[in-house]
Amino acid sequence: MRRAPENFPPGVKLEVWNDQSVLLAGRMNLMFSNGLQGFLLVVIVLGLFLQPRLAWYVSLGIPISVAAGIFAMPFFGISINMISLFAFILVLGVVVDDAIVIGENVYHRIHELGEEPQVAAARGTREVAMVVIFGVLVTVMAFTPMLMVQGVGGKIWSNIPLVVIPTLLFSTIESKLILPAHLATLRKRGAGERAGFLERIQEWIGRGLDRLAHGWYRPLLERLLAWRYAVASAFVALFLLTLGVVGAGWVPFVFFPVVEGDMISAKLNLPEGVPVETTETAVRRIEAAAQQLAAQYRTVDGRPVVKHIHSTVGAQPFRTSPWAGGGGQAVHLGEVTVELVPAAERTVKARELEARWRELTGPIAGAVELSFRTNSERGGVAFEIQLSGPDRAQLSEAGTWLQEKLATYRGVIDIFTSERSGKREMKLELQPGAEATGLRLEDISRQVRQSFYGEEAQRLQRGRDEVKVMVRYPREERQSLQNLADMKIRTATGAEVPFTEVARAEYGRGYSTLTRNDRRPAVTITADVDVSDPQANAQTIVSQLTATHLAELGRRFPGVLWSFEGEQKSQRQDIRDMGMGAIFALFGIFVLLAVPLRSYLQPLIVMSVIPFGLVGAVAGHLLLRMEFSIMTMCGCIALAGMVVNESLIMVDRINRQRHLGGPLFEAAWHAAIHRFRPIMATSVTTFVGLLPIMSETDLQALFLVPMSVALGFGGLFATVITLCLVPCLYLILEDGRRLLGLKDTTPPVVSSREDFADS
16 A cells, blocks of 8 residues: 555655545554553552552552453454443442441451451452342443343443453452452561561551541441431422423433544435436536535644545445445435544534534535434434325425424424435326226327337348347437327227327326335435534434424324334334333342342342432532433443342341340441441442543543443442441341231341451
């Protein structure tokens, strides 16, 4: 390729067009950079919460587990791409949760109970082994709904669980078999031995956490437990308020966030049959507008934002996107595509350039369709509504009416219909009384075709070629409509009658295509949303359109049915599949929780906190002024596993504390104090692991931010849920048991009393 220009004539040069490798390399570097930053932040936070050497052993589980996840990728058909790399960033803070619980428990035994490291490592791991294993399995189960999405969406979402699940499972093996061996090498500081600098910092933070736990959290929790019903009611009210905020549109919903593109394509459709010169003139006008665009907008260093302009007459090679294959070929088709400089090198967004290009071009006289589209991750236009009915005339009228209604919504652009006129044609119709001569419309049509197009008389072989001999009127007798009027039609008896006595001809256009749905004529209305308008939201428009005009359409045009197709249909299918997967996951989580808790009621305590994770996710979106999207929903599903995991650890500890004896009230706050540090550590490590991607400003990665925000902020609020709400729910369950006169439902402790002790 480098030597190719040497063979070109003067004035001809070679340019690289639409180099996707540059885009891929930029995305990979972005993900690797964010992953490295997240890993370093997690290690630092672990060092602050735990002893530096202990934090190092715990953090070793991250590269080991990630390596296992990479090893498993080929077996699941997962490639290294932006989504799979994001999945590794997503799991950075979660993968050490089980190691934190084990490490903190061993640390507690060594420094608080005075056990030898070898004994503490074995007993501490065995004490929490059951609950940690099932906690990881619960988190794995929370990611399974993404595996149940079908179609194109399923190929995208499956990258996340197929990376996260093997990584989490191997982290369990690492934390149970490898980590204890490392923890056994820890040593207690000797009498009079001076602590190192890092140890002094960690001890200072540790004392601060202890003061926070005993001086602030314990009195607060005692009051919360005393007013447990008010606390539960307050959380329910907060959850309902969150639903109201989302329902009121304070957090707008878009199915897929807008991803910055580097190419904009203008697609032109003129009426069929127009001369190629007309199409070329229109394409030149669009191209001139693109050159104006290049002159108006420049990068920071003064270069035009437009790198290349590609014009096509008679075809649409970039009909959908530069990589999805082109459309058909015909003289009435045209297309102009511009390639922009990378998003990081310009200050103006592609959607703003798209709107300006549309404005500079203006309307094209006689255009059937003129649409401007930026390449992005979206699957198609915002609206695709199919109308079907028995009467094609009524269907056309309904389509025209719906287009007029769509035009009344703010931000709706590029409104087109699939019902388009085809080429010009002659329509023949029998005159009254023509059938008395024995003629049918088929006979007249055949004779007209034979006269003007010709009838094959014979074929001649000339070498390897075969030549058709066609018989038809001379050229001068088939050049005008008058020639048709002067034509003679032969009847079945052999007599000849004038054409005008048995038939009449109308000059017009037929249909370009005829579409049917369930054997009924169908018309598709498409429209898009101007993404440069912040007040134009596709989901809001769909809701309003469904409740008003689409509901009226059935009454105004009886027999006409409507349905959403394209992107809207795909969105609803993805949400429905994910919803069904969520139901399956909830059932699986209940089964998994029932095993370590040995109860059918206590899993309800743990699972009842799942909806409250949404409060943190919504708060994060409000704080950062972000839109809800399908990525947010994926983050909330993954968040359910985190909330349940932390709540399971809390409930298990309360059960163990009760078996030591003492009042239930005291067991609840004592267990909460004991789990204060590991719960705080797991939440903070998850948040800081996602912090680099949450603060990412690169336009190519913005669509990943909502999922990170949902999981990060939801995880922080999960700390409040676990430390405040779960103990209250535990006591409420026991109140109900006593009120109904049921026997004690507290499951037996699996570990022996020797393995369990408390400060």
